[in-house]
Amino acid sequence: MPFEEVLLLTGDVSKHPFDITLQFTDDCGGIMGDSSSSAGSPSRPCARSQADLIHSITKTLSSTDEALLSAPLTQKELEGAIERMRGRSSPGLDGLPAAFYQIDPCIFGECLHIVFADQLRRGSLLRSQRSSAITFAL
Known part of the structure; x- marks a missing residue:
């Protein structure tokens, strides 16, 4: 809504x-x-509350699921994500709707793959990318 x-x-x-x-x-x-x-x-977060929360988790991933989730993103996965996005959804921080990227998912998938691989190598995200996590969480 x-x-x-x-x-x-x-x-x-x-x-x-x-x-x-x-x-x-x-x-x-x-x-x-x-x-x-x-x-x-x-x-500041309460260290005791954080520890209690972590220790309350009883479910764990299978080794297969852990390996799958720990694997680097592939260009094909990014292309697939672009193709499956709702084209008329709200624009991202760049002001462009998903439909723009869907014009050529292969090219944009390749671009995103290069950017994400570099950021993973450096160990940092842009401020806008850290903020955009809000969108996915809500």
């Missing part, structure tokens, strides 16, 4: 897409630890 309006910090309600985007990004930024968010810096 799309957001149709947002409560601004001024107390006003806005239906303008730009205001909705800014407020959503700000709210999620606070949740994800963005210190520039209006929510401010997040509180």
Whole structure:
């Protein structure tokens, strides 16, 4: 269900897409630890609660599933993901809808594969990629 309006910090309600985007990004930024968010810096996590949570997990992956999930992404997997995305879904952070990438999934799959392989090698993601995890989590 799309957001149709947002409560601004001024107390006003806005239906303008730009205001909705800014407020959503700000709210999620606070949740994800963005210190520039209006929510401010997040509180430090409780190490004891984290340990309790980790120790409460009883299910584990089979060695086959672990190997599958630990394997590097392939260009074919990226192409398949591009092909299966809803073409008319909301644009990503680059402002382009999935339909743009679906024009040539092979080329864009190759580009993404190169970028992700380099980032994995360096061990870092762009800020926009770390933020975009919000989209998948919600």
